[in-house]
Every structure is written in C-alpha cells, then in structure tokens.
Amino acid sequence: MTLNLTVQEIAQITGAEAAQNAQTPVTKLCALDDAQEGGICYLTGLDHADQLGALKAAALIVPEEAKGKELPFNGALLYAKNPEWAFILLMKYVDAKRQKHTAGIHPTAVISPNAKLGENVSVGAYTVIEDGVTVGDNTVIFPQCYIGKDVTVGKNCYIYPQVVIREDCVLKDYVVLQAGAKIGSDGFGFAFHEGRHQKIPQIGNVVLGNDVEIQSNTCIDRAKISSTVIGDNTKIDNLVQIGHNVRIGMSSILCAQVGVAGTTDIGNGVVLAGQVGLAGHMKIGDRAQVGAQSGVMSSIPAGQTYFGYPAMPKKEAFQQLAILRKLPEMNKEFKAFKKQLNEAKNLSFFGKLKKLLGL
CATH class of the missing domain: 3.40.1390.10 (MurE/MurF, N-terminal domain)
Known part of the structure; x- marks a missing residue:
C-alpha cells in the first residue's frame, strides 16, 4: 500500500x-x-x-x-x-x-422500478436487483451480483462481484460479502417418501447481523422455516457451508472449509478452526474453541476447547495422541514379551524350574 x-x-x-x-x-x-x-x-x-x-x-x-x-x-x-x-x-x-468502485448506477444494471435505493448507493455493471428490494445509504454493489425479491440490504454494506442474495434475506448494516458468496440458497432438506427423496420447501430466509463479513465462495442456506441467523460481528472464512436453521451468535469466527449441519446453535465468541465439521442438532456454547479438522458429534459446553475425531476435550485428545505416538515402541515390547511367554510355555517342568532358578 x-x-x-x-x-x-x-x-x-x-x-x-x-x-x-x-x-x-x-x-x-x-x-x-x-x-x-x-x-x-x-x-x-x-x-x-x-x-x-x-x-x-x-x-x-x-x-x-x-x-x-x-x-x-x-x-x-x-x-x-x-x-x-x-x-x-x-x-x-x-x-x-482507495477508490474501489465507480460511484453511481451502471447503465447495464437491471433494477426493478419497485426497488428502493438509498442515498449514495453504487450498483455495478450487469447486476440484477429484483422487485421489493431495499438498499440502504452508502452501500456498494459491485458488478454481476444478483439480489432477489424482497431482500433488505442495510447501510454501508459492500457486496463484491458475483454475490447471490436470494429472496427475502436480510442484511443489516456494515455487512461485507466477498466475491462469490451465496446467501439464501435452499437448505438441504428432503423427505424419503414412497421410495424417493422428496424435496421439502425451504420457505425461511437468512439474516446477517451488523458488521458481519462473509468470505468468498461461502454458502449460507436459508431456513426451512424461520431464519438462519448470523450474529453481529461474526466473521466467516472462504468455502464454509452453513446449513439451514443454523444460528450463530455474536463475534464468532469460522475458518476455511468449516461445515455446519442444519439446526446447530453456535454461541457467542466461538472459534471453529479450519475444516471443522459439526453434525446437526447440537449446541456449541459461548467462547468454545474447536481445533482444525475436528469432527464434532455432540454438544460442547461453554468455554471448552475440543479437538480430534470425534472431538473431545483437548487434554484428553492430546493424551490419546501421545499414546498413539508410543504404539510402535509398545508393540515391539509386546512382541518381545509374547515371545518370552511362548518360550516359557514350551519348556518342561524341570526346564521352567531351571530357568526360574537361573541354572
């Protein structure tokens, strides 16, 4: 710079x-x-x-x-x-x-006459804004974005190229969506009926709180009913998948390639390191931390640090890792002991007695 x-x-x-x-x-x-x-x-x-x-x-x-x-x-x-x-x-x-954008509305943008744009809003080339959209003051929408029907976008937001925001979703103020983020895709919901997977309509939405930032190519699914909610000041890295009806509290951090299954409740100040996977229908307590590549199969209490697959308290996980590192040496000792035991079994009674007496 x-x-x-x-x-x-x-x-x-x-x-x-x-x-x-x-x-x-x-x-x-x-x-x-x-x-x-x-x-x-x-x-x-x-x-x-x-x-x-x-x-x-x-x-x-x-x-x-x-x-x-x-x-x-x-x-x-x-x-x-x-x-x-x-x-x-x-x-x-x-x-x-730095001048990151061209102020004003690009002539190739397609904006519904029923959309309401605030003061000093910028809209880039080939962006589409549908009926019923509301965009707050000073928000910047870069080229090639799609904003679906009845979306609400707050003030001072930055929506970078090729972002998709589906119908009915809500972005509050100071939200940043990096290039390629997808907000409000259908949740992965199917019912097995009469031998087929039948789609369950996903009629809820996504609500992003104030000062939320979503990095590139992250997908946040809309709720089946009600809302998938991302709390104020939470930051979500690239290539993260958030399932339907997930609720994330304030000031949490989700690092790259995290996957969160549906109806998971994540508290305030939680840190999920890279490639953490969360099974659905569980609760992650406030200020909990989960180490990289961990698989979380059950709820985690507030303030705890978990690690491993399946994830467990860090101290316990590290104890298991320490034992695993010693397995080759332990295996060698076990084989030597087994060999001595077999030799002892093959000795006659007097041979065993001599060996015992050191004769």
Whole structure:
C-alpha cells in the first residue's frame, strides 16, 4: 500500500507518539521482514531489537516499553500501546482512501422500478436487483451480483462481484460479502417418501447481523422455516457451508472449509478452526474453541476447547495422541514379551524350574 504522510501525521491517525524526526516522509506500508526505504512497519516486542540496525524502513512503530531505551534503528520511532493495532489503523486509513468502485448506477444494471435505493448507493455493471428490494445509504454493489425479491440490504454494506442474495434475506448494516458468496440458497432438506427423496420447501430466509463479513465462495442456506441467523460481528472464512436453521451468535469466527449441519446453535465468541465439521442438532456454547479438522458429534459446553475425531476435550485428545505416538515402541515390547511367554510355555517342568532358578 502506498501513502504520502509524515511521521507526525501517522501519529495523529494511529494515536501513537512520535518520538523524533516528526517530519520524516513515509511513502509505503511494509512488513517487518520486507522493510523498504521510505516504508513504515511495526514491532510487537523487543526480543530481537538488537537486529534493528539493518532495518531499511523510514519509520517503525514500537511498544511503549521501548521508551528510554537505546534502539539501533536509524529511522523515526513511534511508540504505541499496541503497535499492531496502530499499524492496522494506518492500514484502515489507507484502505479508505482507495477508490474501489465507480460511484453511481451502471447503465447495464437491471433494477426493478419497485426497488428502493438509498442515498449514495453504487450498483455495478450487469447486476440484477429484483422487485421489493431495499438498499440502504452508502452501500456498494459491485458488478454481476444478483439480489432477489424482497431482500433488505442495510447501510454501508459492500457486496463484491458475483454475490447471490436470494429472496427475502436480510442484511443489516456494515455487512461485507466477498466475491462469490451465496446467501439464501435452499437448505438441504428432503423427505424419503414412497421410495424417493422428496424435496421439502425451504420457505425461511437468512439474516446477517451488523458488521458481519462473509468470505468468498461461502454458502449460507436459508431456513426451512424461520431464519438462519448470523450474529453481529461474526466473521466467516472462504468455502464454509452453513446449513439451514443454523444460528450463530455474536463475534464468532469460522475458518476455511468449516461445515455446519442444519439446526446447530453456535454461541457467542466461538472459534471453529479450519475444516471443522459439526453434525446437526447440537449446541456449541459461548467462547468454545474447536481445533482444525475436528469432527464434532455432540454438544460442547461453554468455554471448552475440543479437538480430534470425534472431538473431545483437548487434554484428553492430546493424551490419546501421545499414546498413539508410543504404539510402535509398545508393540515391539509386546512382541518381545509374547515371545518370552511362548518360550516359557514350551519348556518342561524341570526346564521352567531351571530357568526360574537361573541354572
């Protein structure tokens, strides 16, 4: 990311304290391991501060505890309580300055005359907006999106290319849908009747709370009845499948390739690592965490960390893994013991007595 700011201006944006050289120009954001001339990066700790002399960056954000210490860095220093967050604030500033879209309605967009668009709404090329849709102020809809009948989209939302939002779904404010997300597809519901799988109509919807972000190619199914609900500030990664009638609380994180079967209740602040699979009709308590590639077959209490397949409390799972690593050695010992036992069985009574007496 490029920028044209002084160290003092960066201090004002981030809340950091500029220690020296406040008028030093900064032209780019850099990672610490790829620091470049004119760039700014950040340091979360002082464990390797002795290596800063080789850093080429123009400025560096460091922890407040570095005050009064002689650091070998040759550029300008900024002190922050949380250097990473200060750097994120700077990234937010730069990101907000970038023009990501063309303002206004593209002439190729197809918008129903019955749709209601708020102020300063942008609609990209070849996007379709059906009857009864409501779009809030300052929302940006990128090209090639489809928004079905009677959808409600809140204010300040970003809907990236090739997103599909099916009929009756609701997006509240500040929702971000990354490219290719699918919201409101039919839930996977079938009844086996008279020798065939008969489709169950999926007549509910999906409700996405405020500040929800859904990453690319994730699918969230509409409810059979009522709503599939994603709570405020929850973030869902790429390639995640959320089944019908699932309810997810506030500020939860679902990482890539998670699969959640229908009618599962996930609490607030839950973390599901990559490729976790949840069977349906269960409850995951608040602040629970599930390790990568775990298969959850039953409910998890609040605040617990589970891992494994089937998932179990982390301590128990790690104990089992430790035993599994020892299986080759244990098997070798078992075979040696079995061999000794067989030899003992083949000895005569006097042979056994001699062996026992060591004769």
